[in-house]
Amino acid sequence: MSYPGMNALTIAPPAPPVPVDTAAPPVPMTRLVRVELRKLVDTRAGFWLVVSMGLIAAVITGAMLVFADAEDLSYATFFGMMNIPTGVLLPVLAILLVTSEWSQRTGLVTFTLEPRRSRVITAKLLTSLVAAAGAILVSFVLGAVGTVLAGLLRDGGGSWNLSATEVGYASMGQLIALLQGFGFGMLIMSSAAAIVLIFALPSAWAIVGSVVPWLHDHVQPWADLQFALGPYQGGGGVDGSSWAHLGSAVAIWVVLPLAGGLWRLLRSEIK
């Protein structure tokens, strides 16, 4: 006598012991970015770094209102001035986002919860872009507050002229600085060393360039990032050679560290 399905029951293999489910949904990128955004501000150091970006911008607004000439108090100057500290702090933020996984050894947890390292890196990059967008937004808002106050308090101040080109160039400068920090962080994997080098190396190179005339004339325009970004600050003249110089300098100071850092990070041992 047989029952329907009996055969299937008897020959069915025993359930595999503790199966690992490879069909389970992976960790989505949105969640990884939320984790990274939270990590950005959930320590005192990170929190104050982010807050200080806003505070410094506010201090600059106040100082400009008091000390600058009235005719200089335009939306464009406020916006441009605020981009200076942001341009210093954003790369630091990008560096810390990457290097803290090593210096604080949290990478052991981060990369076991998402072993596909390129996804963690992508999430960190997106997080730093969100931070950059936030910083630019703060510059807009505080710049507007400054401009309104200038119009009210200072005779002749408060001009609203700010061209899209100026905003575009400023944002591009921030993005380049941010990516440079990100690349240095991945390549050097040490917070202190990366922060020192990202400021010391270009300065040292600029000094060398200014001392050796041949370098100054033939190499520096192509290989000095600050030099190459010069024409894009303050809305000066930009031509084809400016873009060529910028492309070359970005390749050296941003693309190379990013590529080398990525190569290192994807292969290195996480300790």
Add this chain to the structure above:
Amino acid sequence: MITVERLSKTYGSFRAVDDVSFACRPGSVTGFLGPNGAGKTTTMRIIAGLTPATSGTATIGGHHYHDVPNPGTQIGILLDASAQHAGRTGREVLTLGALAMGLPSRRVDEMLERVSLAPDESRRRIRNYSLGMRQRLGIAHALLGDPRILILDEPANGLDPAGIHWMRGLLRDYADQGGTVLLSSHLLHEVEVIADELLVIGQGRIVARGTKAELLRNAGTFVKALDQGALQRALREAGIEAVTSGDAGLRTEASPADVGRAAAAAGVALEELRAADGAGLEEMFLQLTADTQREERAAAEPVLEGVPA
């Protein structure tokens, strides 16, 4: 099910892991035992995909760790309890884990309770945690995603005796419910009470494996005589090698019967004759791993702490 097959890892000319193979079965606790620097951590890091292997494979349920989606919910890992951002609170660390794994935040409270971290302790920054508290937090993090497999590196390190007792119960329950546990230790007495099976590693190689009983079977004989000198002579005449052990007795690889016969033939009165116990296992462990012990190269503090006599 964790399967490690012919795994090797070399750093230059140094072989950190040397042709290691083993399997951890569901429903059992496997103790990975060896002195510091024997290759336990490297092996575990290779399993977790943090360190690339030079050769061989390490798989979990037949899959490489990299291919496991949302691995935190399937494999709980604690590699170093101190590897946490010192400025985060314990609760924040678990909250980040829950966020990454897509778990509701009540899991955080459940796990804090499970490892007995009080609410006020959980809100302290980790730099103010004792090693024992960090271990509890690390175990909570490993258990957060309710995984079926646990890999814990030195989880008992820093726990007080009550903490070790607590962890033993926790891992026993976990394995009894079908979970797979691999835990490492450099202290025999920490793992021998928890582990169903022991893997002893020294200099990157597995030097012994089996249940505690199986290992003890080969641990030899403990013998003690009123006249120790006469007993030593009797054993030497019978061709039995013996070394001094603990309580003014002797330990030998020979079976109790052979030792008894030799003593009787020489007319030596015995005070004690038995199969070597945990102390024997300890000595065996020391012997098996003797070559790897660091204090032999550089006088340092003992790598191994003895079983209380």
